Amino acid sequence: MIRTRSLLLFTCTLIAFPVFSKDKGMEKGKMDLKVTSTSFIQGAMIPSRYTCDGSDVSPQLSWTNGPEGTKSYTLISDDPDAPAGTWVHWVMYNIPAGVTSLSENVPKGKQLENGALQGKNDFGSYGYRGPCPPGATHRYYFKIYALDTVLGAGPGLTKKQLLKEMEKHILAVGELVGKYSR
Numbered sequence: 197m198i199r200t201r202s203l204l205l206f207t208c209t210l211i212a213f214p215v216f217s218k219d220k221g222m223e224k225g226k227m228d229l230k231v232t233s234t235s236f237i238q239g240a241m242i243p244s245r246y247t248c249d250g251s252d253v254s255p256q257l258s259w260t261n262g263p264e265g266t267k268s269y270t271l272i273s274d275d276p277d278a279p280a281g282t283w284v285h286w287v288m289y290n291i292p293a294g295v296t297s298l299s300e301n302v303p304k305g306k307q308l309e310n311g312a313l314q315g316k317n318d319f320g321s322y323g324y325r326g327p328c329p330p331g332a333t334h335r336y337y338f339k340i341y342a343l344d345t346v347l348g349a350g351p352g353l354t355k356k357q358l359l360k361e362m363e364k365h366i367l368a369v370g371e372l373v374g375k376y377s378r
Contacts, residue, residue: 228368229262229342230260231258231340231370232257233257233338235256239373240375241375242326246326246327247326247327247376248325251301252324252326254302254323259297261296262368266343266344267344268290268293268343269293270287270291271286271289272284272287272355273286273324274336274339275327275329275335275337277329277334283318284354286317286324286325288313289347289349289361290346292310292311302324303323304322304324313353315355316352316353328378329376331377334377335373335374335375336374336375336376337372338373339371340369340370341368343362343366343367344365344367345365347361
């Protein structure tokens, strides 16, 4: 009887206070950066201009300053609703610490004028490729990470490689989520 009550109490505690694990290098409680856009608002539909049905240009993004010790920022944009699993649309890193926004239509090259590097998306190219879901409404996450270092890697990292490089260097995280359907 005591075992049953203990198990029940433990189960209720887990439901009320769930245990979170690290999300591929992202630590719980680090959602400190506020990410916004003049292109769309949090939770809203992404205009077709920023998709494969339009000009397929990157949306404008802004974020609040990272905490003291921030040396660079990284950006990962992905679609967790893709049929084959999370689909990566944009990877950027070594964004200088003094930069807190990206203009619309960021060039698709390996390196930007400010020194930021672009990785490979799941389309196999550098830079941003917009939403192009096969059906239904998908969510698109634009995640900004403040890091305590400038990464030593060259251009072309994948999301998986970038997450490994960033591990133990994340000071703050923020995200903006938009939706799109065709």
